[in-house]
Structure formats: C-alpha cells, structure tokens
Amino acid sequence: MNFLHLRVEEHINHLATFTSTPGHGVTRLVYSEEDRQAKSYIKQEMRKLGLDVEEDEIGNIMGIWHGKNPELPQVWTGSHVDAPLHGGKYDGVVGVIGGLEAIRILKERGVQPKCDVVLAVFSSEEPTRFGVGCLGSRALTGMIREEDLDRWCDDHGQSLRQVLESNGKQPEKVLRQQINPAKVKQFIELHIEQGDVLENKGIPIGIVDRIAAPSEIQLTIWGEQRHAGSTPMDLRKDPMPAAAEVILLVERLNTSGISSSSVGTVGKLHVTPGASNVIPGMVELTVDIRDVDKAKKDELIMELEKSVNDICERRDLSWKWKINGNDSPAVMDVETLHVIKQCAKELNYPYLLMPSGAYHDAMILSRKVPSNMIFVPSQDGISHAPEEFTSTFYIVKGIELLALTLQKITA
Numbered sequence: 001m002n003f004l005h006l007r008v009e010e011h012i013n014h015l016a017t018f019t020s021t022p023g024h025g026v027t028r029l030v031y032s033e034e035d036r037q038a039k040s041y042i043k044q045e046m047r048k049l050g051l052d053v054e055e056d057e058i059g060n061i062m063g064i065w066h067g068k069n070p071e072l073p074q075v076w077t078g079s080h081v082d083a084p085l086h087g088g089k090y091d092g093v094v095g096v097i098g099g100l101e102a103i104r105i106l107k108e109r110g111v112q113p114k115c116d117v118v119l120a121v122f123s124s125e126e127p128t129r130f131g132v133g134c135l136g137s138r139a140l141t142g143m144i145r146e147e148d149l150d151r152w153c154d155d156h157g158q159s160l161r162q163v164l165e166s167n168g169k170q171p172e173k174v175l176r177q178q179i180n181p182a183k184v185k186q187f188i189e190l191h192i193e194q195g196d197v198l199e200n201k202g203i204p205i206g207i208v209d210r211i212a213a214p215s216e217i218q219l220t221i222w223g224e225q226r227h228a229g230s231t232p233m234d235l236r237k238d239p240m241p242a243a244a245e246v247i248l249l250v251e252r253l254n255t256s257g258i259s260s261s262s263v264g265t266v267g268k269l270h271v272t273p274g275a276s277n278v279i280p281g282m283v284e285l286t287v288d289i290r291d292v293d294k295a296k297k298d299e300l301i302m303e304l305e306k307s308v309n310d311i312c313e314r315r316d317l318s319w320k321w322k323i324n325g326n327d328s329p330a331v332m333d334v335e336t337l338h339v340i341k342q343c344a345k346e347l348n349y350p351y352l353l354m355p356s357g358a359y360h361d362a363m364i365l366s367r368k369v370p371s372n373m374i375f376v377p378s379q380d381g382i383s384h385a386p387e388e389f390t391s392t393f394y395i396v397k398g399i400e401l402l403a404l405t406l407q408k409i410t411a
C-alpha cells in the first residue's frame with residue numbers, strides 16, 4: 001500500500017459519505033445538497049493541488065493546470081460525481097479522483113505540460129433527475145436547446161430552468177457556453193467498466209473503441225380512475241395492464257433479432273394514485289433503449305411506438321410518448337487510442353479493446369472533441385447498485401495509464 005493507494009481510498013470513501021441514503025448505497029441527485037458537498041470537496045482538492053477552479057452555468061467544474069503555452073489547445077480529463085438512486089461509490093468518481101491523482105503524479109514527477117490540462121467534473125451525467133443524462137457535456141457541445149430547459153422536468157415537476165435558477169445559475173447562458181473545438185484537442189475519461197468482460201478475461205485495462213447510445217423515453221398512459229371492487233372488468237379503462245403489455249414488449253423487441261446488440265429496460269413506473277383498491281387513472285413509465293447501431297435502434301423505437309398505439313387503441317386509453325433523448329453511438333479517437341495502447345504496453349498492463357454498453361460524457365464530448373476512455377474492471381460486473389466495487393489495485397493501474405497518456409499527449 002503506498003500513498004497513492006491510500007489517497008484513492010480516502011477520496012472514494014469520503015465522497016461516498018455524501019449520500020441521501022446512508023447505508024443503502026450512494027444516492028446523489030444533481031443539484032442536491034449531497035451533490036453540492038461532493039463538488040465542493042473536489043474543488044477544495046483541486047485548489048490544494050494548485051489548479052485554477054472555474055464553474056459554469058450548468059454546474060460543470062473545471063480545474064485548470066496551466067501549461068507552458070496557454071495558447072495551445074487544452075487536454076481535458078474527468079468524469080462526474082452525481083450518482084443514481086442507491087448506486088455505488090465508483091461510477092464517475094474514479095474518473096474524477098483519477099484525473100486529480102494523475103495530475104498529482106505528473107506534478108510530482110516534475111512534468112510540465114506544454115498545454116493546459118483541465119480536470120472536468122461534468123454536471124448530471126446520470127439521467128435520474130431530469131430523465132436525460134450528460135447535461136453538463138450536452139451544454140458544452142451545444143446539445144441543449146432553449147425548449148429543453150422547460151421540457152426536462154424532475155419528479156416534482158420542476159423544470160431544468162427552474163432548478164438552475166433556484167441554484168443561482170443563469171439558464172440562458174447554458175445555451176451559449178459551448179466548448180471551442182479549436183481550443184480543446186482531446187478528452188480522456190477514466191471509468192469503471194460496469195460490466196464483467198474484463199474480470200471474466202482477467203484483464204486489468206479496457207480501452208474503449210465505441211460507446212453504445214441511449215434513447216430515453218417517457219410514456220404516460222391515461223385511463224379512468226375508479227373503484228377496484230365495484231367496477232366490473234368489462235367497464236374498466238385500466239392503464240396498468242397496458243403498461244404491463246408495453247413492458248413485456250420492450251423485452252420481446254430487444255430479443256427478437258431486430259438488433260443483435262440492443263438492450264431495453266423499463267426502470268421506473270409511477271402509478272397514480274397508487275392504492276391497492278383503486279384502478280389507476282394514470283401510469284407513467286420510462287423506456288431506456290441502447291445500441292451501438294443507431295439505425296437499428298431507431299427501427300426498434302418506431303416499432304415500439306406503433307405497438308403502444310395499437311395497445312392503447314385496443315384498450316381505449318390515451319397516451320403520450322416523450323423522447324427525452326435519442327443519441328447516436330460514438331466512435332473513440334483512433335490516434336489517441338493508439339497512444340493509450342502504447343502507454344499500456346510501456347507499463348506492462350495487458351489491455352482489451354472493447355465497446356462500452358454504458359454511456360458516458362465521452363460519448364457526448366466526442367461530437368466536438370476527439371475523445372477516449374480507459375476502463376478498469378468491476379467486481380462481478382455490478383454497477384448502479386450498492387455492491388459496485390473496483391479494487392484500488394486496478395484503479396491505480398488506470399490512473400498510472402491515464403497519467404502516462406496525458407504526459408505523452410501534452411509533451
């Protein structure tokens with residue numbers, strides 16, 4: 001155990017205390033008190049390391065290590081600190097504290113980068129609060145439109161615009177704070193794999209070549225709220241069995257062979273009024289569909305929407321289909337991927353080229369800036385759950401690889 005191991009564990013364990021569900025995994029909704037505490041811890045660590053700290057209008061934090069020539073395009077690294085409901089300690093956090101420690105390693109080795117190295121903490125990578133992920137990186141790449149500020153809402157009906165305003169931010173500026181691609185030459189994100197490919201193969205490092213993209217849909221089905229005892233079966237307009245049909249359909253469509261790489265999940269169901277003796281008046285559900293093949297994903301979603309229409313027509317129900325996000329899969333930068341491979345060889349770390357099934361800020365940033373990702377193994381492939389675990393041994397390998405790569409591309 002050396003100082004780097006100890007510091008990594010200290011950061012991760014400290015950040016894990018900022019949760020609204022102590023003892024039941026990490027829950028850190030964007031713009032919550034816990035999210036603010038986690039961000040302020042990172043800002044403090046950035047300052048201790050001598051970085052200049054900035055925060056933008058959507059809550060992205062940038063810690064800048066000034067290079068010899070500030071005119072040269074910057075190199076960015078980082079990830080996120082918000083967490084889903086009852087998630088783990090490592091998702092996002094490893095890339096943030098990994099970036100911090102990679103910069104510390106380079107400083108301690110006397111490295112002076114030619115260009116600025118920026119450690120970024122992107123706001124709201126998780127879709128938990130607003131139904132769409134990667135808000136911070138979307139803002140930086142011009143992927144948030146004026147109307148999105150009002151149509152993306154949380155469970156309390158608060159729009160992104162309202163939440164930003166109540167956090168002292170200026171939502172209009174979010175639309176104009178884009179990254180200048182001429183001023184950022186590269187983004188590299190270190191992250192846990194969140195699956196079990198690396199562990200099963202006994203390989204410590206994954207180098208990502210492409211990222212599957214999500215579509216995030218919100219479906220609302222309205223029926224007629226009535227008494228569960230006194231309403232005969234043939235007089236009901238019950239949205240619940242319709243929702244059940246949709247849920248099974250999501251599973252069937254993603255195993256039917258339309259696409260060999262798609263996955264589909266209904267992770268959230270909200271029943272109104274939600275009482276055992278009341279036929280619901282409304283059921284809302286989320287549909288998350290991912291694929292590395294955008295055309296197949298679009299075909300699948302069209303098929304699903306058509307079937308929802310048939311189901312609701314047959315059951316005499318009304319419905320609303322709201323697509324919060326529909327992203328395209330991303331391809332990682334070939335040139336830097338080659339550099340990462342060379343660095344892994346130099347460090348004697350076996351690696352695997354692999355796609356990412358989870359999405360990341362690198363998927364969004366890659367629209368404007370050459371982007372790459374380094375993965376470290378997840379124990380039993382578990383993530384978005386309290387049991388999420390990656391050993392410090394692997395995290396440190398990821399950090400060493402990130403540091404060496406940053407050193408090479410900023411030399």
Ligand code: GLV
Nearest residue numbers: 125126357358359
């Ligand atoms: C990111 O958290 C994802 O859902 O892939």
Ligand code: MN
Nearest residue numbers: 084091126384
């Ligand atoms: Mn996540």
Ligand code: MN
Nearest residue numbers: 091092125360
């Ligand atoms: Mn993540």
